[in-house]
Amino acid sequence: MKEPFNIEWFGYLAFALSGLDAAHTRAAPIAYTMMDLHKDRAAIDYPVGGMGALISALVKGLSNHKGKLRLNSRVERFLLEEQDGSPACKSVVLSDGTTIRAQKGVVTNAPL
Numbered sequence: 001m002k003e004p005f006n007i008e009w010f011g012y013l014a015f016a017l018s019g020l021d022a023a024h025t026r027a028a029p030i031a032y033t034m035m036d037l038h039k040d041r042a043a044i045d046y047p048v049g050g051m052g053a054l055i056s057a058l059v060k061g062l063s064n065h066k067g068k069l070r071l072n073s074r075v076e077r078f079l080l081e082e083q084d085g086s087p088a089c090k091s092v093v094l095s096d097g098t099t100i101r102a103q104k105g106v107v108t109n110a111p112l
Contacts, residue, residue, distance in 0.1 A: 013030065078106065078110075088105060089105060
């Protein structure tokens with residue numbers, strides 16, 4: 001194997017499936033993805049322009065809908081409320097004590 005992409009891909013898979021706990025590995029989604037890749041007509045898709053283009057599109061969509069993006073804002077806790085009989089995150093408390101309330105919901109990249 002000499003292609004840099006393949007070397008990196010298999011290196012990533014080896015790490016992702018390394019047996020670390022859920023907070024330190026992406027093993028579950030990778031295993032699910034690997035199952036899908038073995039189905040008939042399976043393919044690996046990648047966004048045109050790379051992940052940066054995907055992030056830019058998400059930020060643009062957020063801005064277009066009057067959302068606010070906060071970077072480097074450590075969340076201390078998520079505040080759950082009942083909505084239609086199920087828990088929903090409507091607010092977060094930042095490490096500096098600031099509480100941010102969402103109109104519809106909170107989107108986060110926090111690990112499990």
